[in-house]
Amino acid sequence: MNNLKVRPLEKIVLPAEPHMVGDGFKVHNMIPNGARIALDRMSPFFLLDYNAKMDVTPGGLPKGVGAHPHRGFETVTIAYKGKVAHHDSTGSKGIIEEGDIQWMSAASGVLHKEYYAEEFAESGGVFQMVQLWINLPAKYKMNPPAYQAIINKDIPVYLTDDEKVSVEVIAGAFKSYKGIAHTFSPIEMYNILFLDDAEIVLETYAHYNTALLVIEGEVVINNESLINTDSMGLFANKGELITIKGTKNTKVLFLSGEPLNEPIASYGPFLMNTEEEIVQAFKDLENGKFGQL
Ligand code: MN
Numbered sequence: 573m574n575n576l577k578v579r580p581l582e583k584i585v586l587p588a589e590p591h592m593v594g595d596g597f598k599v600h601n602m603i604p605n606g607a608r609i610a611l612d613r614m615s616p617f618f619l620l621d622y623n624a625k626m627d628v629t630p631g632g633l634p635k636g637v638g639a640h641p642h643r644g645f646e647t648v649t650i651a652y653k654g655k656v657a658h659h660d661s662t663g664s665k666g667i668i669e670e671g672d673i674q675w676m677s678a679a680s681g682v683l684h685k686e687y688y689a690e691e692f693a694e695s696g697g698v699f700q701m702v703q704l705w706i707n708l709p710a711k712y713k714m715n716p717p718a719y720q721a722i723i724n725k726d727i728p729v730y731l732t733d734d735e736k737v738s739v740e741v742i743a744g745a746f747k748s749y750k751g752i753a754h755t756f757s758p759i760e761m762y763n764i765l766f767l768d769d770a771e772i773v774l775e776t777y778a779h780y781n782t783a784l785l786v787i788e789g790e791v792v793i794n795n796e797s798l799i800n801t802d803s804m805g806l807f808a809n810k811g812e813l814i815t816i817k818g819t820k821n822t823k824v825l826f827l828s829g830e831p832l833n834e835p836i837a838s839y840g841p842f843l844m845n846t847e848e849e850i851v852q853a854f855k856d857l858e859n860g861k862f863g864q865l
């Protein structure tokens with residue numbers, strides 16, 4: 573680590589005013605424009621919608637968002653609290669339980685629905701979720717759709733020598749631990765949980781776009797900047813070493829990825845490289861090429 577330098581924070585992103593996705597998800601957009609950042613600033617992470625903790629009243633209907641298409645990217649849904657059900661035009665369906673992750677490559681296109689699991693709507697309780705849209709390199713955008721249903725107990729967990737910090741290695745690698753998710757471009761994604769007051773040093777690549785979202789508690793970055801619950805730290809593209817200090821039960825979602833450096837054409841649920849491809853996506857949707865739901 574001799575020649576490595578501290579990687580500074582560029583910006584602390586406070587949660588923007590929330591908006592509803594369907595009638596069930598109350599989200600703060602943290603990437604891109606809720607953070608007032610360019611569409612490619614966090615490439616390949618195009619969007620991060622964060623449903624901060626909220627109380628769901630017991631005995632209600634399973635709220636959520638009805639059938640809608642996606643093309644050209646992956647949606648990654650992390651259920652921190654509560655349970656999310658999904659159902660799509662390839663016939664896949666399932667329930668994302670607390671701690672689980674659904675990694676869906678929409679790629680050439682799916683129609684899907686996302687809503688509270690029936691048993692969660694019935695029981696009510698605390699709901700907290702992240703949904704990421706991860707852009708696909710142009711050459712993979714028209715791949716067949718695919719799923720990775722990642723169960724919490726299957727995620728590799730690295731424990732520091734002092735046993736004070738655990739790192740769920742979702743994608744990429746941490747030390748010798750390889751992440752569980754397959755990705756189409758280089759991505760590091762971890763849930764970092766502080767089991768006690770402690771600090772951890774992450775070694776990153778300066779040219780990777782890097783951010784962290786504070787899910788529980790608060791953290792101090794590089795011994796100088798405090799980031800509160802529900803806020804995000806966006807790192808400058810210089811330096812490599814990030815020190816994160818947290819107290820017991822603090823949890824952060826850490827994201828770092830190699831930028832795609834390809835043109836972005838974005839409209840609603842479609843994320844392509846050109847306007848023509850967006851127009852084609854609408855035509856294909858009209859012509860039933862996304863299937864039925
Ligand atoms: Mn969706």
